[in-house]
Amino acid sequence: xxxxxxxxxxxxxxxxxxAQPPETAARYAxxxxxxxxxxxxxxxLWIVWWIVQAxxxxxxxxxxxxxxxxEAFVQYLESLATPRExxxxxxxxxxxxxxxxxxxxxxxxxxxxxxxxxxxxxxARLSLGAATIRTWPIYLPTLASLGGTWLSTLVALIALxxxxxxxxxxxxxxxxxxxxxxxxxxx
Numbered sequence: 001x002x003x004x005x006x007x008x009x010x011x012x013x014x015x016x017x018x019a020q021p022p023e024t025a026a027r028y029a030x031x032x033x034x035x036x037x038x039x040x041x042x043x044x045l046w047i048v049w050w051i052v053q054a055x056x057x058x059x060x061x062x063x064x065x066x067x068x069x070x071e072a073f074v075q076y077l078e079s080l081a082t083p084r085e086x087x088x089x090x091x092x093x094x095x096x097x098x099x100x101x102x103x104x105x106x107x108x109x110x111x112x113x114x115x116x117x118x119x120x121x122x123x124a125r126l127s128l129g130a131a132t133i134r135t136w137p138i139y140l141p142t143l144a145s146l147g148g149t150w151l152s153t154l155v156a157l158i159a160l161x162x163x164x165x166x167x168x169x170x171x172x173x174x175x176x177x178x179x180x181x182x183x184x185x186x187x
Contacts, residue, residue, distance in 0.1 A: 028171050028172035028183065029114075029184040029185060030166070030167075030172050031166045031167040031172070034116070034166060037110035039110070040109060040114075041097075041110035044096075044108075044110070045096055056084075059082065062076065078145070078149065083146055086145055086146055087143070087146075093139040093142065094135060094138075094139040097134075098131040099128070101131040101134065102125065102126045102127060102128045102131035103125075106118050114186075115186050115187040116184050116185070116187075117184070117185050118182055118183075120183075121182070126182055131182075133179050134176050134182045136176055136179075137158075137159030137160075137162050137174075138159075140155055141156040161175070162175035163176070
């Protein structure tokens with residue numbers, strides 16, 4: 001069969017070497033933007049915690065040791081919060097992050113201020129369970145303090161490493177984000 005001659009169709013355009021990514025490409029929220037959002041969230045949580053402490057019956061603060069060595073100072077710091085206060089604070093932090101990030105707004109107050117949205121890797125809203133997994137570096141070190149300084153320090157170090165991974169990942173995901181199947185994008 002004979003080939004049909006090209007009936008006036010223009011040849012394809014030449015490739016564009018300096019092309020920009022399409023407008024629909026995801027813009028991931030980077031490390032420093034997330035740090036600023038965390039500072040705003042920390043201020044909001046501090047205000048809420050201050051109100052909660054005004055409601056909770058409290059104990060008088062213990063006196064500061066006269067000449068504290070490191071061990072005495074650590075024991076003093078541990079005595080500042082009762083186990084009940086530690087649990088209430090950890091629950092408050094968990095609820096603040098998990099409920100807001102799994103809600104229809106998909107962001108905490110700090111993230112909303114900076115135009116950051118938390119979603120699943122497919123773009124869907126996180127479930128409460130996934131949001132709970134994603135926020136473990138924030139509330140788990142507090143709960144670990146009930147097990148002693150060494151456990152709290154270990155969990156806090158692991159949490160720090162999980163969060164620092166954001167700075168080095170292509171999609172700006174920390175280990176906690178990957179565990180929850182979450183990404184943080186800018187609107």
